[in-house]
């Protein structure tokens with residue numbers, strides 16, 4: 466049988482997590498917290514199950530949850546999404562991203578992505594006959610050159626995918642970046658997928674400039690979000706998508722035949738939990754404390770560090786330690802030093818190697834201390 470994804474292999478996250486287990490290494494590779502979700506949220510899920518919410522939820526999601534998402538978005542970004550027609554609850558952001566691409570990408574369409582890029586964009590584009598057009602961002606600041614972006618737009622370009630705050634670099638789009646994007650997509654009549662899964666993990670008093678904040682941009686954008694990132698429960702695979710009605714109508718046509726609807730008791734619990742904004746507004750402070758704690762512990766290491774501006778990832782530049790390629794370096798660290806990280810060239814379509822590895826600091830202080838002892842000795 467001819468493969469529809471001939472170049473796809475096992476994701477780097479699965480590879481590195483397995484290697485971490487095989488070599489009994491500390492796992493800072495895959496992006497997940499090693500501490501628990503709030504017991505109150507877990508109780509709310511148990512309660513929803515006991516209260517009998519165990520059958521299919523409505524196709525676009527529990528109405529109470531959609532309403533509280535609408536309220537949250539309006540409070541934070543001053544844009545009203547209609548819970549009936551412009552919000553869909555999804556099985557994590559991954560399903561939302563896949564569904565957006567399935568709904569709008571035809572054979573031959575070109576999609577601009579910024580690399581290093583999260584690994585699900587490119588295969589999803591390929592699966593629907595689209596062509597990924599990468600714009601390479603460069604270490605250490607990973608800034609976008611908007612002239613280069615415009616040069617890559619052709620009459621086949623349909624979609625631009627952005628991700629802010631950005632995995633793996635920890636960079637964030639400024640207000641000016643979003644205005645430049647808005648100008649380009651209006652001028653060239655393009656759609657946008659704005660992957661904002663780290664929207665609540667922002668450091669140093671910076672602002673998250675959601676696509677929802679910019680009227681002309683919002684009118685052309687799908688915005689994807691993940692509860693797993695926000696509430697320390699990546700294994701629940703819960704998220705949502707926001708888009709104006711015309712776009713959301715197309716999204717839902719795919720969603721209903723893809724998953725139809727997602728986990729009902731989780732939705733009931735999240736609807737209740739989200740009514741307290743501190744449950745997500747406190748997250749930036751929580752993770753900034755971890756970032757600062759970790760960076761202080763490794764400040765005398767031989768890694769060069771540009772502090773992450775958002776997300777729970779930190780890039781470590783190892784160019785003063787080794788000239789090995791980043792995959793060899795990461796593998797060696799896992800086997801010999803017993804610490805698993807992610808080589809970031811795998812996020813670059815052309816495999817460009819900036820000698821940077823990514824670590825996840827969504828870990829307990831004990832784990833961060835253990836990691837620092839290892840990193841400081843390298």
Ligand SMILES: Cc1ncc(COP(=O)(O)O)c(C=O)c1O
Pocket residue numbers: 496556557558559560583628632660662690691692693694699702703704
């Ligand atoms: C940039 C980015 N987008 C999407 C996702 C997927 O989110 P979810 O776990 O909710 O599917 C991730 C998860 O690591 C991510 O880093």
